[in-house]
Amino acid sequence: MKFRDYYETLGVARGATEAEIKTAYRKLARKYHPDVNKEKDAEDRFKEIGEAYSVLKDTEKRAAYDQMGSNWKQGQDFSPPPNWNAGFEFADDPNAGFGGYGGNYDGDQSEFFESLFGRGRHRQGGRSSNARQGMHFKGQDHHAKILIDLADAYNGAKRTISLHMPTQDPEGHVITQERKLDVNIPKGIKVGQNLRLSGQGGLGMGDGGAGDLYLEIDFHPNALYKVDGKDVYLDLPLAPWEAALGTSVNIPTPAGSTLELTIPPNTKSGRKMRLKGKGIPSKEPGDFYVVPNIVLPEAQSDEQKAAYQELEKAFDFKPRSHLKG
Amino acid sequence: MSQSNITWIESTIVEDEVYMTIVELSHAASTPEQLIMDWVSEGVLSPAGSSPQDWRFSGDSLKRAKTAARLTRDFEINTPGLALALDLMDQISRLRAELSRLNGPA
Numbered sequence: 001m002k003f004r005d006y007y008e009t010l011g012v013a014r015g016a017t018e019a020e021i022k023t024a025y026r027k028l029a030r031k032y033h034p035d036v037n038k039e040k041d042a043e044d045r046f047k048e049i050g051e052a053y054s055v056l057k058d059t060e061k062r063a064a065y066d067q068m069g070s071n072w073k074q075g076q077d078f079s080p081p082p083n084w085n086a087g088f089e090f091a092d093d094p095n096a097g098f099g100g101y102g103g104n105y106d107g108d109q110s111e112f113f114e115s116l117f118g119r120g121r122h123r124q125g126g127r128s129s130n131a132r133q134g135m136h137f138k139g140q141d142h143h144a145k146i147l148i149d150l151a152d153a154y155n156g157a158k159r160t161i162s163l164h165m166p167t168q169d170p171e172g173h174v175i176t177q178e179r180k181l182d183v184n185i186p187k188g189i190k191v192g193q194n195l196r197l198s199g200q201g202g203l204g205m206g207d208g209g210a211g212d213l214y215l216e217i218d219f220h221p222n223a224l225y226k227v228d229g230k231d232v233y234l235d236l237p238l239a240p241w242e243a244a245l246g247t248s249v250n251i252p253t254p255a256g257s258t259l260e261l262t263i264p265p266n267t268k269s270g271r272k273m274r275l276k277g278k279g280i281p282s283k284e285p286g287d288f289y290v291v292p293n294i295v296l297p298e299a300q301s302d303e304q305k306a307a308y309q310e311l312e313k314a315f316d317f318k319p320r321s322h323l324k325g
Numbered sequence: 326m327s328q329s330n331i332t333w334i335e336s337t338i339v340e341d342e343v344y345m346t347i348v349e350l351s352h353a354a355s356t357p358e359q360l361i362m363d364w365v366s367e368g369v370l371s372p373a374g375s376s377p378q379d380w381r382f383s384g385d386s387l388k389r390a391k392t393a394a395r396l397t398r399d400f401e402i403n404t405p406g407l408a409l410a411l412d413l414m415d416q417i418s419r420l421r422a423e424l425s426r427l428n429g430p431a
Contacts, residue, residue, distance in 0.1 A: 184336060188338060198335075214387070
């Protein structure tokens with residue numbers, strides 16, 4: 001396990017006041033909040049900041065953390081000294097549990113944090129039922145993210161997905177359980193949209209019924225296609241003579257079939273060709289764009305150089321006439 | 326390897342096919358109903374229907390409500406501040422979309 005320097009994470013001195021710590025946290029939180037910052041590592045960074053703040057804003061936790069001394073360095077191998085926290089009493093964060101990214105999130109704390117302060121009290125019912133007489137509550141709705149293939153969005157798919165769900169064992173300890181689900185994914189799902197699986201969330205109490213499971217969708221990275229909402233783009237390399245004279249090419253569609261596409265004469269690089277309605281299917285389906293990209297072959301042999309020279313003779317071509325040089 | 330006895334769980338696309346009552350949205354976004362009412366009166370969410378009992382939230386309200394809940398919690402902002410932040414974030418994503426329409430997607 002690696003030591004975490006919470007002061008370094010927030011960029012404050014060890015002697016920083018509560019106000020300084022709060023200001024530093026707020027500035028970093030605004031910068032790295034995953035709703036605001038779309039960089040890939042923003043969420044991890046935000047969780048580190050949140051963890052550091054949850055310790056340093058809390059007088060008891062900060063005092064306990066501080067008494068380990070200032071000789072530890074970020075990333076150093078670490079195991080907590082025996083009885084390191086004797087005499088400290090930690091209260092649960094009353095704000096934990098209401099739909100945010102930050103703070104004490106079950107399963108989101110580092111191993112380092114958990115070794116020192118334990119896991120936050122688990123607030124979700126998990127899949128374990130706890131029916132008391134006369135009490136009826138609907139179970140918790142659960143949320144998870146999954147990756148699917150772009151082709152699944154076109155065709156629909158049957159997929160077995162595995163989720164890691166925090167749940168409680170009979171003694172009330174939080175454990176992570178793997179859960180496999182066989183899901184029928186309808187066609188037409190797009191990045192960032194959610195699938196709802198009725199009754200697959202937490203179990204309810206009494207006659208309350210189970211909650212629902214929401215799966216937020218992202219696509220596996222794809223070497224050929226770029227996706228923008230319901231529109232899909234394919235980069236199509238063309239030889240100069242194909243673009244100039246026109247041709248017919250076979251292109252793979254995201255749905256997995258092949259399509260014959262006519263390239264008209266004098267096609268230009270970057271001029272998108274729209275295949276209307278061939279994007280991700282939906283009531284109003286997206287479009288499929290093929291973007292021609294003219295690739296110049298290198299002149300290596302004498303014959304190839306001669307061919308370029310023939311081109312030069314055949315054209316009165318002034319590509320820089322607008323520069324008036 | 327017996328494939329025959331798998332029961333495939335049906336799923337629906339929330340944003341395209343689902344409408345939610347305030348009770349369902351409150352449950353799915355882990356947000357108190359009163360807070361959702363405040364958001365509606367500030368224009369953060371725009372359900373169909375005239376009174377909270379017959380409000381119908383479109384599926385994409387779920388994502389917005391979850392974002393709103395996170396921002397409210399993580400920055401302790403009040404409802405007018407939240408509405409402003411969400412509007413500005415909408416503007417940024419419209420500008421990003423416009424930029425990618427001009428340059429091709431990233």
